[in-house]
Amino acid sequence: MTLDAGRFRRALGCFATGVAVITAEFDGAAHAMTANAISSLSLDPPLILFCPSKKARLSAGLNLIKEFSVNFLRNEQEALANYFAGAWRKPIAPTFRFVPGHCGPRLEGSLVTLECAMHEVIEGGDHWIVIGRVVHLHDGVEPHYPLVFFKGQYRDIDMRQGVPAPDLAAVEDEPPHIFYHN
Ligand SMILES: Cc1cc2nc3c(=O)[nH]c(=O)nc-3n(C[C@H](O)[C@H](O)[C@H](O)COP(=O)(O)O)c2cc1C
Numbered sequence: 001m002t003l004d005a006g007r008f009r010r011a012l013g014c015f016a017t018g019v020a021v022i023t024a025e026f027d028g029a030a031h032a033m034t035a036n037a038i039s040s041l042s043l044d045p046p047l048i049l050f051c052p053s054k055k056a057r058l059s060a061g062l063n064l065i066k067e068f069s070v071n072f073l074r075n076e077q078e079a080l081a082n083y084f085a086g087a088w089r090k091p092i093a094p095t096f097r098f099v100p101g102h103c104g105p106r107l108e109g110s111l112v113t114l115e116c117a118m119h120e121v122i123e124g125g126d127h128w129i130v131i132g133r134v135v136h137l138h139d140g141v142e143p144h145y146p147l148v149f150f151k152g153q154y155r156d157i158d159m160r161q162g163v164p165a166p167d168l169a170a171v172e173d174e175p176p177h178i179f180y181h182n
Pocket residue numbers: 019033034035036037038051052053054055056057058081082084085086149
């Protein structure tokens with residue numbers, strides 16, 4: 001069965017994510033790109049990954065990049081998400097500033113920035129899987145209101161509706177409960 005590309009994109013759009021701007025320096029300039037294909041990967045060592053399209057300009061510099069930053073966006077930063085996705089159509093660019101971080105430039109005013117040393121680049125179809133080892137964390141200003149992306153739209157989350165998820169760090173030593181399903 002060949003997968004319908006539109007349905008595939010719509011299905012993926014049902015997985016709500018945050019939005020980040022990846023920043024890195026190569027060829028003597030700061031480069032930035034909006035991404036939501038981002039995941040935590042490993043706690044020990046601390047690894048994360050992001051997936052740039054092979055066509056993205058950032059991908060052309062992957063063999064030169066030794067470090068990069070993943071800047072999670074705050075809910076009022078959707079203009080920056082559009083700008084760094086190359087989708088800004090207004091004459092005046094939104095206000096932003098790159099500041100020197102521990103791993104090259106970081107986007108000032110982000111929710112949180114993960115500063116990473118390049119760990120590995122793996123091929124993943126028409127994208128690259130870029131794995132970074134997090135070497136420094138930069139905490140943004142509280143309260144942490146994230147920019148959320150769901151079904152092709154930027155969203156706000158209702159911070160009043162929280163229900164605690166299990167604290168897996170606290171139950172680590174308990175035997176696992178295995179549910180079998182026939
Ligand atoms: C919310 C959002 C999430 C995106 N996530 C990704 C992503 O994870 N990977 C990717 O390659 N492009 C992603 N894009 C598209 C890139 O930001 C865009 O194609 C990129 O800026 C192109 O870079 P270039 O103009 O430097 O080639 C996303 C765009 C938006 C608006």
